[in-house]
Amino acid sequence: MEHGKGGRQVKALIVDDSAMMRKVVERALRQAGVNLTEVAQANNGAEALEILREAASSQNGIDLIFSDINMPVMDGLEFVEKRKEEGLAPGAPVVMITTEGSSPLVMRALAAGAKGYICKPFTTDQVKACVMPLLSAASMA
Amino acid sequence: MATAVHGKLDGVTMAMVTDTGYLDQAVEEVFGMMLGVSVESVGREETGLEDETTMMTAMVGLAGAVSGTCAVLVREAGAIRMAGGMSGMDLDAVDDTVLDGLGEISNMLAGAWKAKIPELNVACMLSVPTVVTGTQYVVHRKAPAFLSERSYRMEEHFFTVRVYGVIQ
Numbered sequence: 654m655e656h657g658k659g660g661r662q663v664k665a666l667i668v669d670d671s672a673m674m675r676k677v678v679e680r681a682l683r684q685a686g687v688n689l690t691e692v693a694q695a696n697n698g699a700e701a702l703e704i705l706r707e708a709a710s711s712q713n714g715i716d717l718i719f720s721d722i723n724m725p726v727m728d729g730l731e732f733v734e735k736r737k738e739e740g741l742a743p744g745a746p747v748v749m750i751t752t753e754g755s756s757p758l759v760m761r762a763l764a765a766g767a768k769g770y771i772c773k774p775f776t777t778d779q780v781k782a783c784v785m786p787l788l789s790a791a792s793m794a
Numbered sequence: 795m796a797t798a799v800h801g802k803l804d805g806v807t808m809a810m811v812t813d814t815g816y817l818d819q820a821v822e823e824v825f826g827m828m829l830g831v832s833v834e835s836v837g838r839e840e841t842g843l844e845d846e847t848t849m850m851t852a853m854v855g856l857a858g859a860v861s862g863t864c865a866v867l868v869r870e871a872g873a874i875r876m877a878g879g880m881s882g883m884d885l886d887a888v889d890d891t892v893l894d895g896l897g898e899i900s901n902m903l904a905g906a907w908k909a910k911i912p913e914l915n916v917a918c919m920l921s922v923p924t925v926v927t928g929t930q931y932v933v934h935r936k937a938p939a940f941l942s943e944r945s946y947r948m949e950e951h952f953f954t955v956r957v958y959g960v961i962q
Binding site for chain 1: 823824827828877880881882883890891894895897898901902904905906908909915916919920921922
């Protein structure tokens, strides 16, 4: 399945308390060839849950979620756990973005349903290698 | 700088946290991957940073096997260049984007530094970054048990990375 230009259109949700990192992630996704048609942004897990609830009620599905772990208000770990509890965007793979790749928090996030993680700093190739298989798997599910 | 008191716990040693080679690797990774620029290490005296009246300092706290701080010191122009390079935006003054970007750079440097030390990587957590701006301020710190510091040049800009604290 091709997700690049002309491929499957992808609506992404990027969750990070840093506007800079949200911009960097969006740019990396586009450079990786993901055909982003819409990018929703949230400052923390609580905002992200609201976006997912709204998307669920409006049938405007999110296809891919990128979330930081260390955020104020609600961190990425609590976000993925609550998302799982509420069954929000169940088909959208969640990728954690973190500076702490070996952190127990990452392991807990994976246990809570995150499908992968990317350590900062990252390259476009690393983003591509992580995301493309997840989008392919999601499209076949 | 190594002492018997702070010698070893959880496998983290004084030699590990004072190895400036780890700082060099972390800086090279972060600036190469996120900004696409190369940096070179320089002597601290060459930077003139301590004498600067307008400075920015980004700090990330370390907690766990090591308790301390990772700090990045840079002039405003350098911070603007860093944030602009990271965001791909044309920035010309210190604003929220620059503060955000410098904070993220310090966060990534702290993460990349501790990732070089496996014993530390699994046993040390990072705080969210704090950025201090202003003129002629001094960051006071309790006498650290260890200090690892290096200064660098990125194009015409200088910055210093400093990691200090105690091994718990």
